Structures are given as structure tokens and as C-alpha cells.
Amino acid sequence: MSTTYLLRGVAPLGGDRTDVRVEDGVVTALGADATADGATVVDGDGLVLLPGLVDLHTHLREPGREDAETVASGTRAAAAGGFTAVHAMANTSPVQDTAGVVEQVWRLGRDAGWAEVRPVGAVTVGLAGERLAELQAMARSAAAVRVFSDDGKCVDDPVLMRRALEYVKAFDGVIAQHAQEPRLTEGAQMHEGVVSAELGLTGWPAVAEEAIIARDVLLAEHVGSRLHVCHLSTAGSVEIVRWAKARGIAVTAEVTPHHLVLTDESARGYDPRFKVNPPLRTAEDVEAVRAGLEDGTIDVVATDHAPHTREDKDCEWAAAAFGMTGLETALSVVQATMVDTGRLTWADVARVLSHTPAAIGRVAGQGRPVAVGEPANLTLVDPSARRTVVPERQATASVNSPFAGTELPGAVVATFLRGRPTVLDGVLVDAGAGVGA
Amino acid sequence: MRHLLSAGDLTRDEAVLVLDTAAQMAATQAREIKKLPTLRGRTVVNLFFEDSTRTRISFETAAKRLSADVINFSAKGSSVSKGESLKDTALTLQAMGADAVVIRHHASGAPHTLAHAGWTHGAVVNAGDGMHQHPTQALLDAFTLRRHLVGDGGRADVTGRDLAGAHVAIVGDVLHSRVARSNVQLLHTLGARVTLVAPPTLVPVGAGTWTADVSYDLDETLATGPDAVMMLRVQRERMSSAGGGYFPSPLEYTRAYGLDGRRLAVLPEHAVVLHPGPMNRGLEISADAADSPRAVIVEQVANGVAVRMAVLYLLLAGGDQRPGADAEDMEARTGVRTDGTRVHA
């Protein structure tokens, strides 16, 4: 099997066309120096070359809910979506709150070979919000955890949050907060506003998110720690993060692809595919998060890929699980909402979907420039492609995509993980399948 | 009409047709033999995931008086609590050949899901879903209001008429009320003006776009001389911290928002008092008010059967029935003369 590839005529970050030679997992030559000697040639004419995408927020469901997703199926979905690294959220069963569990997930990812899996450690034991998990043990484990989150639950106790922010400084960790004031969101089903009032679904006020973010940026300032805000979704949240950054607070923030495009109007049909946490907000909020991503207030796009079984979604709204899949549609949604609208360049896309998430997660070897000597984690995108989303044909084991039947722009043509193609000609490539010359 | 899921789905003409049909049904109910052959051989399933003896009996009576076969399916008390069971139950009912499913469910939107998920081919009638809708309640309220405010207590023919110009105050727990949501929409459709009266804690955020005014002061609203006052049930547990802490105490609630004899006396002579039941006497309504001649609460119950007969008739037998379809057509279908006399047994 060839381990040498020549990507011909590709446009790194959407810039000038060039040739890129990949050899033994590393970019070895660019431009005229990039020869085809002994290489499998990939015709990249007109395609955009990006650093391999890095997701800061993925639910792989293993261990515990292998009926919805496994590390293998989830990372296949990641590769299909152009990702070379994913951060696996901690709400597994058992919870990723010990060195043993995070190492297990990390090994499953390594063995599957589709993408680098970086487990996220739970902040508190069992995500119960009562006492800190052994964060240092997870950080020093083979999984080298740097991102800690009780995602799905908010660390709402202010003292516990303060301690967590302080404690992870010892190993350069970061707390990724799922900002949701629990008392303000008891029984909440969707964004609180005009639509929830009409549908008779218990409302999820924007302030429940914003109040926690406001508190957390002030805590982070007070103790001199860095804070990451998961999936912010409201105009008010964007304002608070903008204010905090102007003040010099070490805060970063992410937005999901679905919050860049969908609104609470989607709930009108009571279709549980649109039930998600945080909830879909209003059109004004969608515009605010787009503006925040455009001006850098929001640092990254993270999928919050949340696969669920059919039985958890094939029911009435109130009984359905929160969450939607996203790994295989994220790049297309970003293209549709931000690139095709002229608000981000492809270099910006590389920043928000690769460089910055890798930097926040302290993932060495990912999110690097396309340059000689760098690890060959690369994604080749055809921006001119159009495709209709068919969840049953996706690599993820679940079908709860909010974009089913929707036509989206852009397609991942190839993904390289340390020089090995996981996707080629738009098709997943099994390791050892013997591709090319 | 394929289903009846929300009062907001009805046009003015459709709503008036339901009321007119209900008037014909009501006329038959004054007779000695109340049963009509209209839905003979059709099956109506009452699917109740939430207890409501009153509503179930009302639908059951309506279906039986149209000669339909009725199956009562109560999920309460069984192991059924999660959503998958709605699907499985619906598939079972479909296999049993349900022509109509009358569903009461604690989850907002469950009837919508039942109607649109492809689990049943029958007509779906929403008999109350969570905090969302209770369209037959709104229709029976409108029917009752029309009789009194437009029809001079049933003495005048109101066929084809709506509620244009009427002013209705809806008082109480609007936030949790499917009755309020349905009434706001239907009363607006029928040309009435609605004022919602509640403490601010019990008005939904987002209600500002509704076709209703909002007042926090019952006395102020009563002083404007509404034609009808609709009292909503208030659950005592709403005042506890666990229940949301919506008001400080039942006493304070009653003082500010309860309808008693003193407030009743402020109303215009012709004004009527409605309540969807069951009442919390002494909380949202005093015995004086509930039992006064202005209260049409018992009549609402009787009208409920007529309205539900009309809904089942229009959904199951009146597929091509259009507003303005002539009375003969109606007679042929219902076996009821539009003047109320029976054509055949």
C-alpha cells in the first residue's frame, strides 16, 4: 500500500493552487518540489485543502450507549465529515471521570484508526456536580486529558466551578462549561418565547444560559484561569463573551452548526429531531452568533454531535432525548452560512474548525498549517458540490439529523489522518484496504 | 377537516359550521330518542393518557349518540409512561380499525405527532394535550357564548353567526392552560375580543404576540363591562416552591383574581360566567358565583356533547361538507331536519 500521495492542483485554505506531497504521514513538499514519484496522485483541481478538522464537542456514546454510536462508528462519521480529531464528551456510562475510563476511550479511538480521539474528562464525579473528579489523574493518563466538562449538566455550584477553574491550571487544563442554570430550566423543552408560548412547551429562557456565562467569565477573571463556553446560543451570550474578551479575560467560546442556521420555528411540527440542548433560538440569535463567529468573539464551531437511537426520537416531543447528529454536516453548514455569505474565508474556516479547537484542547499535531514538515492531517473539500442529506446513508450509527432531506453545499472529497486516507474520492477507506498504487 | 388538533387550524367558516352542526345535534338531544344512526359501523377510540373522566364521558356519549362503536383505552395505571408506547398503542389501534382517535395526553404536541407520524390513518381529535390545546373545549365555550350573547339564550336563530363584537375576559392560570390557548385563537377567529387576566407569573413569556390584551387587574377588567368571564382552574400546588412558586398563597390569589359575589355584581346584566371545570370552589370561584343564574357552567357540559357530536360527524361523515352546503344535504347525512325534527329513526 502506498503511503505517498500527491494532491495535485489543490488550493490550501482556498488560496493559490499548488501541489502537495504527503509521505510517511508528513507533508514533505509543496509546489514545484512536490513530485509524483512513487505517489498516488489525487486530482484536487478546484478543491480547497484544509488542515484536518478538529471537533471540540462530540458524543461518541461508548461505553454505555453502543446502540446509538460507538467510538468506531462515531469516528468513521468524523472522518466522513473531514475531521481528524474529536473530543469525546464525558457523559458515557460509566462516566469518563477516572483515568481508567478515559484511557479506555482513548485506546478505542486509537485502535479504530479513523480519527484521533481526545477524551474529555468529567469535572465532577459521576457528573453529579458535588465534588471534583480526579482531574490530575486523567491529565497524567495516557489519554492526556486537557478539556474537562460535565457537558449535558452545568457546574452550577459557584464554589465548585471556582475550584475547578483553579485546579486545572496545574496541568494547563480548561473547563468547558455547559451553561444552563438548572432551576431556571426545570422541565424546559424549548427556547422560551413566542413559539413556546403557542406550542405549550415549557420555556428555556436565554437568561438561564447568559447568567451562568456572566458568572463564569467573572470567576475566570478572578482566579486567572481559562474558560471555554460550550455551544453558546443566544445574542446575550455573544455580548457577554465579547465584553469579557475586551476586558482581557481568557475565555473562548464555541457555536454549533445547527445554532448557525436553525431557529425555534422548527419546533412547530413537534418533530423531536429539532429538540436539542441548548435549544434552537430565534432568528435574531442566529444572526448574533453568525456575527460573533465573524468578528472572532466566538472562537470555534463545534458539532455537539449527539446521536440517539430511533426509539429515543420516535415519540412525542416531551419524551424525546435532546440532541442531533452533526459530524457529517458541520462543514457544509459552515460553508452555507458563513463562507457562501462572504462572512468567513476558507482560512477563517481552518481557524474555527481546526487551528483554534486544537489549540484550546492542546492537541499537538492537529490544527497545524499546511507546510513542509507538518503532520499530514488534511481535509480536501469540494465547495462546488451539492448534496442532499440522507441520514440512513451517513456513517454515524444514528439517524437523528435535523438536515435530513436538506440540500447542503460542499462535500469532503478526502481526509488524511497522519498521511493515511480515511476518505478518498468521497468514500470511507478502511485501514489496510490497500488503496492506490 | 381531516383532524382537529388545534383551534388555530379552524377558519371562521369552519368554526361556524361546527357550531351550526352542533346546534342541530343539540336539537336532537332534547328528544326522547337521542340516538342517530349516522356513524353506525364506525369505531371511535378514546385514548386517554391522562385522567379526565368528564372529557372522556363527553366524547363517549357523543360517539354513542351517533351510533359509533366506542373503545375506551386508558393508559393511566399501566406501565405506559414513555413515548414509544404512544407509537405502539397507535399501531395497535390502527390494526383494530379505528376510524377516529380521540386523544388526551400530558405531552404538548402528542396528538400532532399521532396525526403526522403515519402511525394511524384515522382522524385524530385532540381532547387536550399538555399546555397546548383543547379545541373542543373552545368550541363548546364558543357555542355556549353564541347561544347567550348572540341568540338571546337560545330564543333566536343564530345559524351562520359568529361572536363579532363580544368581549370575553379569561381569568387565571393562562401559562399552564390549554383551554386559554384554544379560546384565545378561536374567539379571535370568531370576531370576539379577549382580555387575559392573570398575575404576571401566570402569563407566558411570548404571549405579547397573541390576539388578546393582557391585564393584571381583575377589577379593572370587570369595570370595562365584559360580556363574559371565563374562569380557569388554578392548581393549588402552583404556589409551592416545588410547583414553581407562581403566587404567594391561595388566599392572596383569591383576593386578587377570584370571582365572588361582589365582583359578579359589577358585571353587566347580560354577562355570563363560564368555567371549563372541574372547579376549585373557594379558590378561583366562590360558591356564590358558581351557583348564580349567570353561571352557565352546567350548560357548558351539555353543550360539550353536542359540539363533540358535531366534530365527530364532520370528521367521519362530513368529509365533503363545506360551509354553505345546503340543509338538505345535512338532513340526508344526519337524519336530522335543520328545524330540529327527526326525519327517520
Ligand SMILES: [Zn+2]
Ligand atoms: Zn452541552
